[in-house]
Amino acid sequence: MTEINGETALEVWKKALKLLIEQGTDYEDRRNRICREYLNLILTIEDTKNVDKPVEVLNSFGKWVYPPIEELKAFFLGKKEAPGYYYHYGDRAFNPAWRNQVDDYIIPLLKSNPTTKRAIIIFYNPKIDSYVNRKEIPGLIMVNFNLRKNKLHVTSIIRSNDMFHGWPGNVCQINMLQEYIAKQVGCQAGKIVTISVAAHIFDDQFEDIEKVIAMKEK
């Protein structure tokens, strides 16, 4: 387990990328890409105010189109499974057919028992996902909420995490859910902790990663 702490999302992201570039282990993945991996990486963002800064940095490259914030939001807070995606986080968190884990569980729980340690949302559904030939399964397995001193802290477990293209979007989405619950409960958003079980980057990203690491934080 390696821990990286930082005040902002951008600071934490840059430190994590540097660690991966310098200390990751290479292997070839099933899509024949060279993957540089670091197992069990814990990142803590103290202040979530500019959590979307890494997305802004990615967009500044102009080489690709990053999913717009509106789509990230609709995917995470949209309460129904939307056609066009292989799975849907919003559906898994909010759909009453399985269990509306947010409105019917987390929010009332935190309101009735603010110091609870039970406030978890599970995105992984073994009934659907635990099949050998299943094409895509969620990367974000669960999030845990702890309300302490009127601040709602989030800890999330991500089984497989592309730290360059994926993590910036992931923390934005986690923050959206954090803000949604904090507003309902009447508290402030606190820290975000991500536990990336298999944090990784790919060799075709190295050049751009070096550019991000070299950027002066604004």
Place this chain on the structure above:
Amino acid sequence: MHQTEQKIIALFRKENNELSTSNILEQIDENYSKLKNQLGSCSPDYLKKLKYELAQSHRRTLHHINKLVELGVLRLTRHGERGEKFFSLNLSDNEEIIVSGLKKRVLVSKPIIPTMPIEGYEQKAILSKYETATWIDRLNSVIIRCELVNSAGDLYNILSEDIFPLINDSICLDCFENIINKENVSNFIEKINSESEEYGKKISFIINLSNIKHKENFSSFLSLIDKKPKNIVFIFNLNSNELQEFFELFKKIVEIYSKNKMPLFIKNKNIFPAPYFLGRAGPYCIDIKEWLSDDIKNKICIACSQSSIIIDVNKFYLEYGLDVRKFSEMLLNISKSILSANSLQRRKSEEYFKNIILLNSKRDFLEISRNYIRFWNFGLSQPDIEQDFVLNMISEAKKKIDNFSIAEEIIYNSCGMPTRFRLAFSCAFRQADEKLSPAKFEKLEIKNLEELYKSKLKKEMIAREIVSSIFDGGNDVNFFRTGTFNADDVIREINVILNTYKIPLFSYDFEKIKTDLKLSDFLK
């Protein structure tokens, strides 16, 4: 929905204005105008009868108008001088009517299309969005698996209530012989042809000759070709062996098409075992491997294409010359624009495509769909453009676009949002956009079997094979049959094409055939 109500809505869509009850009556009921014209020149006894009939007709139409007012589709705007009622469509800005069934009126807010990096090219008419007004909130084309539909009646309901309002180009009815084998489809085809004309959609019926079991129903189906349905295309899916096996039946088909001087569409099932069909914008097809996957086998309706862009290559050439870098840059910008269109569409798909979602047992109907980039006047048999160079330019751009698509899918996947983003290349039809430059390619003419073996035609065919291989979204090759007609000869020619060339879909157009040998031809 009652036919009269559909006619009334179609009239309001066309006129887009306030109309009185009499205006409506005159335009939707031919009999009303005829009766009205007789008013001044008939006997007093007949006049009484006439007035009674006119009043009946008036009441009937008013009944349907009132129903549409109740549904909120129309609104009463005012009473005229003699108390006559005036109506208009009950719409606000950015709203359009989708009428699904009798009891529902769904108003859908129009999406605001964001600024896209293709607008400069649009201003120069080098490219255009296919059906700009519905670029995001409708699909271009869908495929219906007829083997999963119980009857022609069910199919009619699916098309008219669920599908027509949601697409802006074409519908493919795959394996339509399954319906023919169950019942006589004459009534269904007449109704659907009339509706497809009203809604401005193309419908392709794919028919596997080898699966035809009910010969009587099939004969009456063939007789419909004599009526020359405008917006309907029948595509016969077969291979060389089947052509031999069903020689007599196919001969009958060829004779009907030649008699009516209509194009006969043939799909080579050995080369392409997945749906391949036609729209107003151009041809469509589905990736074979994806079509054969188990995931979509139980879905009645599956999207084939979401959004399309049409490029007039000749106009690009006139503006920039054959600038490969500029061409690739333009295509990359198109890809980015379509990506953001797809993103908007996905977010609203529940609202836009509710009826399709309800049709399938599984919700995702977009899992094998693509977006289309279509090319017009791309240098095929165009004397002033070096054909190989243009094809190579398109082919190179395709590689870059495919890499971009893969990269975007990876990025979306990395964000925990696994989705699909694919772009297919295809040719455009002239009807795709009225602003397209005049057609600059030569027609492919065949006079007899021997011509198929001549080097000139062979070269042309090889060029079309290359185009078909680059255009992974479909290509349509048209043979214009000239000379005198003999069905046996035509079938032999078709057999050679099926056996020799890698062309998935082609048409044999009989518009130019000569029925009787003229003296001038004889002398030639």
